Amino acid sequence: PIEDIKHYWYKSKQYSIFAKTKDIDLKQSIDQLVEVLKEVAPNKERLQREQYQQPVLFCLSPSDIHFGKLATKEETGNQYDIDIAAKRFIDGVNGLLQYIECYQIEKIIVVGGNDILHTDSLLNTTTKGTPQDVSHKFYDTFNRAFQTYTLVLDALIQIADVYYVHCMSNHDYLSGYYFSKCLEAYYSSNPNIEFNTTSSPRKYVHYGLNLLGFSHGDTAKDSELPNLMKMEAKNSWSKCLYGYWYLGHFHHHIRKQENKLISKDYNDVTIIKASEELIEDKIQVQFLRSISGTDAWHNAKGYKSKPALEGFLHSPTDGQIARFTKYVK
Numbered sequence: 001p002i003e004d005i006k007h008y009w010y011k012s013k014q015y016s017i018f019a020k021t022k023d024i025d026l027k028q029s030i031d032q033l034v035e036v037l038k039e040v041a042p043n044k045e046r047l048q049r050e051q052y053q054q055p056v057l058f059c060l061s062p063s064d065i066h067f068g069k070l071a072t073k074e075e076t077g078n079q080y081d082i083d084i085a086a087k088r089f090i091d092g093v094n095g096l097l098q099y100i101e102c103y104q105i106e107k108i109i110v111v112g113g114n115d116i117l118h119t120d121s122l123l124n125t126t127t128k129g130t131p132q133d134v135s136h137k138f139y140d141t142f143n144r145a146f147q148t149y150t151l152v153l154d155a156l157i158q159i160a161d162v163y164y165v166h167c168m169s170n171h172d173y174l175s176g177y178y179f180s181k182c183l184e185a186y187y188s189s190n191p192n193i194e195f196n197t198t199s200s201p202r203k204y205v206h207y208g209l210n211l212l213g214f215s216h217g218d219t220a221k222d223s224e225l226p227n228l229m230k231m232e233a234k235n236s237w238s239k240c241l242y243g244y245w246y247l248g249h250f251h252h253h254i255r256k257q258e259n260k261l262i263s264k265d266y267n268d269v270t271i272i273k274a275s276e277e278l279i280e281d282k283i284q285v286q287f288l289r290s291i292s293g294t295d296a297w298h299n300a301k302g303y304k305s306k307p308a309l310e311g312f313l314h315s316p317t318d319g320q321i322a323r324f325t326k327y328v329k
Contacts, residue, residue, distance in 0.1 A: 208316025
Protein backbone atom coordinates (compact mmCIF):
# COMPACT_ATOMS: atom_id res chain seq x y z
CA PRO A 1 0.00 0.00 0.00
CA ILE A 2 1.25 3.45 -0.91
CA GLU A 3 0.63 4.78 2.63
CA ASP A 4 3.14 2.26 4.00
CA ILE A 5 5.97 3.66 1.87
CA LYS A 6 8.05 6.12 3.88
CA HIS A 7 10.63 6.97 1.23
CA TYR A 8 11.76 5.99 -2.24
CA TRP A 9 15.22 6.31 -3.85
CA TYR A 10 15.66 6.01 -7.60
CA LYS A 11 19.20 5.82 -8.96
CA SER A 12 20.35 5.74 -12.56
CA LYS A 13 23.31 6.98 -14.59
CA GLN A 14 21.49 10.24 -15.26
CA TYR A 15 19.55 10.85 -12.02
CA SER A 16 19.49 10.14 -8.31
CA ILE A 17 16.07 11.02 -6.88
CA PHE A 18 15.17 10.62 -3.23
CA ALA A 19 11.53 11.18 -2.28
CA LYS A 20 9.91 10.94 1.15
CA THR A 21 6.56 11.56 2.77
CA LYS A 22 5.83 14.72 4.69
CA ASP A 23 7.78 15.14 7.95
CA ILE A 24 5.97 14.57 11.21
CA ASP A 25 4.30 17.75 12.40
CA LEU A 26 5.94 18.66 15.73
CA LYS A 27 2.91 20.48 17.11
CA GLN A 28 0.58 17.64 16.17
CA SER A 29 2.81 14.99 17.73
CA ILE A 30 3.25 16.96 20.96
CA ASP A 31 -0.48 17.69 21.17
CA GLN A 32 -1.12 13.96 20.89
CA LEU A 33 1.44 13.30 23.63
CA VAL A 34 -0.29 15.85 25.87
CA GLU A 35 -3.62 14.07 25.41
CA VAL A 36 -2.03 10.71 26.24
CA LEU A 37 -0.46 12.19 29.38
CA LYS A 38 -3.84 13.49 30.51
CA GLU A 39 -5.30 10.00 30.18
CA VAL A 40 -2.57 8.42 32.33
CA ALA A 41 -2.14 11.34 34.77
CA PRO A 42 -2.06 10.09 38.37
CA ASN A 43 -5.27 10.88 40.25
CA LYS A 44 -4.57 12.73 43.47
CA GLU A 45 -6.83 13.87 46.28
CA ARG A 46 -6.58 17.46 47.47
CA LEU A 47 -4.15 17.84 50.35
CA GLN A 48 -5.55 19.74 53.32
CA ARG A 49 -3.53 22.80 54.28
CA GLU A 50 -3.02 24.45 57.65
CA GLN A 51 -4.29 27.99 58.17
CA TYR A 52 -1.24 30.07 59.12
CA GLN A 53 -1.01 33.14 61.33
CA GLN A 54 1.84 34.67 59.30
CA PRO A 55 1.56 33.17 55.81
CA VAL A 56 4.10 33.89 53.09
CA LEU A 57 4.55 33.05 49.43
CA PHE A 58 7.72 31.33 48.24
CA CYS A 59 8.78 32.17 44.67
CA LEU A 60 11.21 29.72 43.05
CA SER A 61 12.51 30.77 39.65
CA PRO A 62 15.09 28.28 38.33
CA SER A 63 16.03 30.31 35.27
CA ASP A 64 18.38 29.16 32.51
CA ILE A 65 19.03 25.57 33.58
CA HIS A 66 19.85 24.66 29.95
CA PHE A 67 19.35 20.91 30.19
CA GLY A 68 21.48 19.44 27.41
CA LYS A 69 24.24 22.06 27.44
CA LEU A 70 27.77 20.71 27.20
CA ALA A 71 30.77 22.24 28.95
CA THR A 72 34.06 20.41 29.39
CA LYS A 73 36.58 21.24 32.10
CA GLU A 74 39.50 21.14 29.68
CA GLU A 75 37.97 23.77 27.40
CA THR A 76 36.00 25.93 29.81
CA GLY A 77 37.29 25.19 33.32
CA ASN A 78 33.96 23.65 34.36
CA GLN A 79 31.93 20.53 33.57
CA TYR A 80 28.22 20.56 32.66
CA ASP A 81 25.79 18.02 31.23
CA ILE A 82 22.27 16.72 31.97
CA ASP A 83 23.41 14.75 35.04
CA ILE A 84 25.06 17.80 36.58
CA ALA A 85 22.04 19.96 35.67
CA ALA A 86 19.68 17.56 37.44
CA LYS A 87 21.91 17.33 40.53
CA ARG A 88 22.33 21.10 40.81
CA PHE A 89 18.61 21.69 40.43
CA ILE A 90 17.68 19.18 43.14
CA ASP A 91 20.51 20.31 45.46
CA GLY A 92 19.52 23.94 44.92
CA VAL A 93 15.87 23.33 45.73
CA ASN A 94 16.74 21.27 48.83
CA GLY A 95 19.12 23.98 50.00
CA LEU A 96 16.52 26.74 49.59
CA LEU A 97 13.90 24.66 51.41
CA GLN A 98 16.30 24.32 54.35
CA TYR A 99 16.71 28.10 54.43
CA ILE A 100 12.95 28.72 54.61
CA GLU A 101 11.79 25.82 56.78
CA CYS A 102 11.00 28.16 59.68
CA TYR A 103 8.51 30.18 57.58
CA GLN A 104 4.80 29.46 57.14
CA ILE A 105 4.60 28.82 53.40
CA GLU A 106 1.03 28.97 52.11
CA LYS A 107 1.76 29.10 48.38
CA ILE A 108 4.69 28.34 46.06
CA ILE A 109 5.30 29.83 42.64
CA VAL A 110 7.52 27.77 40.33
CA VAL A 111 8.70 29.41 37.12
CA GLY A 112 9.14 27.06 34.17
CA GLY A 113 10.51 27.62 30.69
CA ASN A 114 13.24 30.26 30.88
CA ASP A 115 15.62 28.14 28.76
CA ILE A 116 14.89 24.94 30.64
CA LEU A 117 16.15 23.14 27.51
CA HIS A 118 19.32 24.13 25.68
CA THR A 119 18.08 23.57 22.13
CA ASP A 120 14.86 23.78 20.17
CA SER A 121 15.42 21.18 17.47
CA LEU A 122 16.96 17.84 16.64
CA LEU A 123 19.68 19.81 14.84
CA ASN A 124 21.02 21.05 18.19
CA THR A 125 20.27 24.71 17.60
CA THR A 126 18.38 27.44 19.41
CA THR A 127 15.01 28.61 18.12
CA LYS A 128 16.70 31.04 15.70
CA GLY A 129 19.14 28.39 14.47
CA THR A 130 22.30 29.15 16.47
CA PRO A 131 24.33 25.91 16.83
CA GLN A 132 24.93 24.70 20.40
CA ASP A 133 27.29 22.24 22.08
CA VAL A 134 25.13 19.47 23.54
CA SER A 135 25.87 16.59 25.88
CA HIS A 136 23.02 14.24 24.87
CA LYS A 137 20.37 13.59 22.26
CA PHE A 138 17.33 15.87 22.45
CA TYR A 139 15.03 13.02 23.54
CA ASP A 140 17.31 12.01 26.41
CA THR A 141 17.58 15.63 27.48
CA PHE A 142 13.81 16.17 27.42
CA ASN A 143 13.18 12.99 29.42
CA ARG A 144 15.80 13.78 32.07
CA ALA A 145 14.51 17.33 32.49
CA PHE A 146 10.92 16.08 32.76
CA GLN A 147 11.89 13.46 35.34
CA THR A 148 13.80 16.05 37.40
CA TYR A 149 10.98 18.59 37.33
CA THR A 150 8.38 16.06 38.43
CA LEU A 151 10.59 15.06 41.38
CA VAL A 152 10.88 18.71 42.42
CA LEU A 153 7.19 19.52 41.92
CA ASP A 154 6.09 16.41 43.81
CA ALA A 155 8.21 17.53 46.78
CA LEU A 156 6.95 21.13 46.68
CA ILE A 157 3.31 20.05 46.53
CA GLN A 158 3.77 18.35 49.90
CA ILE A 159 4.65 21.76 51.41
CA ALA A 160 2.03 24.03 49.82
CA ASP A 161 -0.13 24.46 46.75
CA VAL A 162 1.96 25.25 43.68
CA TYR A 163 1.32 27.75 40.90
CA TYR A 164 3.46 27.00 37.82
CA VAL A 165 4.20 29.90 35.47
CA HIS A 166 5.75 29.29 32.05
CA CYS A 167 8.13 31.87 30.52
CA MET A 168 8.74 31.72 26.77
CA SER A 169 12.49 31.89 26.04
CA ASN A 170 14.99 32.17 23.23
CA HIS A 171 16.82 28.83 23.38
CA ASP A 172 13.69 26.66 23.53
CA TYR A 173 10.75 28.80 22.44
CA LEU A 174 8.82 25.76 21.16
CA SER A 175 10.37 22.80 22.98
CA GLY A 176 10.27 24.61 26.33
CA TYR A 177 6.64 25.55 25.75
CA TYR A 178 5.68 21.93 25.03
CA PHE A 179 7.78 20.80 27.98
CA SER A 180 5.53 22.88 30.25
CA LYS A 181 2.40 21.69 28.43
CA CYS A 182 3.46 18.09 29.11
CA LEU A 183 3.96 18.89 32.79
CA GLU A 184 0.52 20.49 32.86
CA ALA A 185 -1.00 17.35 31.34
CA TYR A 186 0.85 15.07 33.76
CA TYR A 187 -0.53 17.02 36.75
CA SER A 188 -4.00 17.57 35.26
CA SER A 189 -5.59 15.33 37.92
CA ASN A 190 -3.74 16.93 40.83
CA PRO A 191 -5.83 19.65 42.54
CA ASN A 192 -2.84 21.04 44.47
CA ILE A 193 -1.06 22.49 41.44
CA GLU A 194 -2.22 25.08 38.91
CA PHE A 195 -0.60 26.03 35.61
CA ASN A 196 -0.30 29.16 33.47
CA THR A 197 1.27 27.91 30.23
CA THR A 198 0.00 30.48 27.75
CA SER A 199 2.45 31.76 25.14
CA SER A 200 2.30 35.33 26.45
CA PRO A 201 5.81 36.79 26.85
CA ARG A 202 4.87 38.28 30.25
CA LYS A 203 2.93 36.74 33.13
CA TYR A 204 1.60 38.30 36.34
CA VAL A 205 0.68 36.89 39.74
CA HIS A 206 -1.19 38.95 42.36
CA TYR A 207 -0.51 38.05 46.01
CA GLY A 208 -1.75 40.35 48.76
CA LEU A 209 -0.11 43.74 48.19
CA ASN A 210 2.44 42.16 45.80
CA LEU A 211 2.31 42.04 42.03
CA LEU A 212 4.89 39.67 40.57
CA GLY A 213 5.87 39.81 36.91
CA PHE A 214 7.68 37.05 35.04
CA SER A 215 9.47 37.10 31.69
CA HIS A 216 12.63 35.60 30.27
CA GLY A 217 14.32 38.97 29.84
CA ASP A 218 15.14 38.81 26.14
CA THR A 219 12.14 40.71 24.75
CA ALA A 220 10.97 44.03 26.25
CA LYS A 221 13.72 46.22 27.70
CA ASP A 222 13.99 46.10 31.46
CA SER A 223 13.47 49.88 31.59
CA GLU A 224 10.01 49.38 30.03
CA LEU A 225 8.85 46.60 32.36
CA PRO A 226 7.59 48.76 35.28
CA ASN A 227 5.24 50.70 33.00
CA LEU A 228 4.19 47.51 31.20
CA MET A 229 3.23 46.01 34.56
CA LYS A 230 1.13 49.05 35.41
CA MET A 231 -0.63 48.93 32.03
CA GLU A 232 -1.02 45.20 31.38
CA ALA A 233 -2.07 44.32 34.93
CA LYS A 234 -3.63 47.63 35.97
CA ASN A 235 -6.51 46.07 37.90
CA SER A 236 -4.12 44.08 40.07
CA TRP A 237 -1.62 46.94 40.31
CA SER A 238 -4.32 49.25 41.66
CA LYS A 239 -4.58 46.94 44.69
CA CYS A 240 -0.81 46.58 45.27
CA LEU A 241 1.97 48.54 46.95
CA TYR A 242 4.91 46.49 45.66
CA GLY A 243 5.90 45.27 42.22
CA TYR A 244 8.62 42.78 41.29
CA TRP A 245 9.93 41.52 37.98
CA TYR A 246 11.84 38.22 37.96
CA LEU A 247 13.85 37.68 34.78
CA GLY A 248 16.46 35.27 33.44
CA HIS A 249 18.59 35.29 30.28
CA PHE A 250 21.82 36.89 31.62
CA HIS A 251 22.73 34.13 34.13
CA HIS A 252 23.87 36.59 36.82
CA HIS A 253 22.36 38.92 39.39
CA ILE A 254 21.24 42.41 38.35
CA ARG A 255 18.75 44.41 40.42
CA LYS A 256 17.28 47.73 39.37
CA GLN A 257 14.65 50.18 40.56
CA GLU A 258 13.50 53.28 38.64
CA ASN A 259 16.11 52.14 36.09
CA LYS A 260 18.83 52.75 38.70
CA LEU A 261 21.26 49.94 39.36
CA ILE A 262 21.02 48.70 42.96
CA SER A 263 23.33 45.70 42.77
CA LYS A 264 25.07 43.53 40.19
CA ASP A 265 27.31 40.47 39.97
CA TYR A 266 30.76 40.94 38.49
CA ASN A 267 31.94 37.35 38.15
CA ASP A 268 32.26 36.21 41.80
CA VAL A 269 31.76 39.67 43.33
CA THR A 270 28.40 41.36 43.95
CA ILE A 271 28.59 45.15 44.14
CA ILE A 272 25.80 47.10 45.85
CA LYS A 273 25.57 50.57 44.32
CA ALA A 274 22.47 52.14 45.86
CA SER A 275 19.88 51.73 48.57
CA GLU A 276 16.40 50.77 47.41
CA GLU A 277 14.96 52.77 50.32
CA LEU A 278 15.96 56.00 48.56
CA ILE A 279 13.95 55.17 45.43
CA GLU A 280 10.30 56.15 45.24
CA ASP A 281 8.96 53.75 42.59
CA LYS A 282 8.36 50.44 44.33
CA ILE A 283 8.68 48.23 41.23
CA GLN A 284 11.94 46.27 41.21
CA VAL A 285 13.44 44.52 38.20
CA GLN A 286 15.73 41.61 38.95
CA PHE A 287 17.71 39.28 36.67
CA LEU A 288 18.41 35.94 38.34
CA ARG A 289 21.44 33.73 38.67
CA SER A 290 21.62 30.40 36.84
CA ILE A 291 22.78 26.93 37.86
CA SER A 292 24.08 26.14 34.36
CA GLY A 293 27.74 25.85 33.45
CA THR A 294 29.76 28.14 31.21
CA ASP A 295 29.99 26.72 27.69
CA ALA A 296 32.80 27.26 25.19
CA TRP A 297 31.34 30.38 23.54
CA HIS A 298 30.65 32.21 26.82
CA ASN A 299 34.01 31.13 28.22
CA ALA A 300 35.81 32.53 25.17
CA LYS A 301 33.97 35.84 25.62
CA GLY A 302 34.91 35.93 29.30
CA TYR A 303 31.31 35.65 30.54
CA LYS A 304 31.48 33.73 33.81
CA SER A 305 29.10 33.40 36.73
CA LYS A 306 28.95 31.31 39.88
CA PRO A 307 26.11 28.74 39.53
CA ALA A 308 23.25 29.36 41.95
CA LEU A 309 19.52 28.92 42.44
CA GLU A 310 17.47 31.75 43.94
CA GLY A 311 14.23 31.96 45.88
CA PHE A 312 12.17 34.82 47.31
CA LEU A 313 9.71 35.19 50.19
CA HIS A 314 6.77 37.57 49.94
CA SER A 315 4.57 38.69 52.77
CA PRO A 316 0.98 39.52 51.72
CA THR A 317 1.30 42.88 53.52
CA ASP A 318 5.01 43.78 53.51
CA GLY A 319 6.20 42.80 50.04
CA GLN A 320 9.42 40.88 49.45
CA ILE A 321 10.79 40.16 52.91
CA ALA A 322 13.72 37.88 52.05
CA ARG A 323 15.94 36.77 49.16
CA PHE A 324 17.86 33.50 49.30
CA THR A 325 20.70 32.22 47.13
CA LYS A 326 21.87 28.63 47.15
CA TYR A 327 25.21 28.22 45.39
CA VAL A 328 25.65 24.76 43.87
CA LYS A 329 28.50 22.65 42.53
